[in-house]
Amino acid sequence: MNRQNLRLFAKYAIYVAVIFFAYILQSTPGLFEFCGVKPLLVLPACICAAVYEGEYAGGLLAVFGGLLCDFASDTIFGFNAILFLVLCCATGLAFMYLVRAAFANVMFVSLGALFVRALLVFAFSYAIWGYGGLASLFYTYTAPSVVWSAAFTPIFFFIARGVHSAFEPADEKEAGI
């Protein structure tokens, strides 16, 4: 393995470790629980990785994060992996062609991605079963969990930016810039 590949391997190993660590923190009982709401940390971590690493690497990291979430979730296995892949691919493409990788934009996109996932989970887990008190459930649980999860985005944003800038010269050489 030459030096260039070693740097690439190290970079993605750090991203994998960050996502794995986010998953462990997310699943730890009682940790970061606020007013009965637990944050979803893996998705913001994947979104931030996709912002800096593009749609392909971001999509692969998203599949990894989604599979971890599927493991500890009572949704159908594969649901989170596919959803994360689509969201992170879209994020990677958007930041490559349309949007600048500024903090506010990342926050907005992360909030949107979390909201999309929350809506889908809400629809498939509660709404289609016709439970009572769904509006209350949405306002007291689903919406706060989106906001609380998005609040962790800055941490992952600065980590992703740091990792990307630390390994940027190697990437540029590989791309022939």
Place this chain on the structure above:
Amino acid sequence: MNEFFKSWHFKVLMGIVIVLFAFMLRAAATGGTGTLISQTVGVITAPFMKLSASVADSVSNFAERYLLTEKVYLENEELKEQLRDANEKLVDYETIKRENEQFREFLELKEDNPDYDFETAMVIGRDATSRFGSFTIDKGSLAGIEVADPVITADGLVGIVWEVDLTYSYVRTVLDTSLEVGVYDIRTRDSGIVTGDVTLADDSLCRMSYIPRDSGASAGDLIVTSGIGGVFPKDLVVGTLLSVQPESSGISLSATVRPAADISGVTDVLVIKYFEGQGAAANNASGASSSQSETSSQSGTSSQSETSSQSGASSSGSGASSAPSSSAAEGQG
């Protein structure tokens, strides 16, 4: 952007989506995870989750001991008041006292139920997206745990094992709407079914339905499992009634129940791997040709021999078990 959709990156990602979709279809068809990927992920992550849970518990205990003194003081006062109330009742009802003591102490529970085969387990993961307090424990089929094994604490019933893998299991609690437990009021002997409720789950409460309209059940009554159906042992403490009100249909009563076990805060549990009469109804049902002994878990008003759709399921040789496709229920006594 069109370049991306023509690139081999896009084709690779589409391939992954197709594979994941196939796994998802398989999981939906079999009713659980049980795939090689999920088992591999589980084996890798379980030790880390266990370590993380231990650290979080230690930090939490430290904080509670030294930083939350006011909360502890208020809780202590509340507990003292509850103890005074309980003592007054216990003087009048010697039988309830004996049964309470039996159910609240694990060792006594074991001594009084020699047929129980316990497995202690630690909660290593909480489902961040579950409203019903579902969690993962650090024991799986290697420890002899099977799907539909009851999960308890010394305080009372917590839930049921929903999925089993080699080294971990997924537990659904009594707060879950997909779980139905046959119970009876220990004072009035009136039976009913305890199940989760989306709105009550927020306060860690559940609902007892199908109480006879002429029942004398009232707030403070202790409810225990009926044991009919063979999913749960008889006389496991489920919780206490907080309030009783007529159901909208008017033909029966329903009650709000506070589970005896601290569902949202539980860190260590006991899994009952075997008890006398386990899966009895399922066995009877499989032996009988009549379909009357097996009814839908949703028709709780009339069924007398409902059983869990899980009760017949067990972990497979590959170490993974599938969750049942329908809700787990136990008969109304």
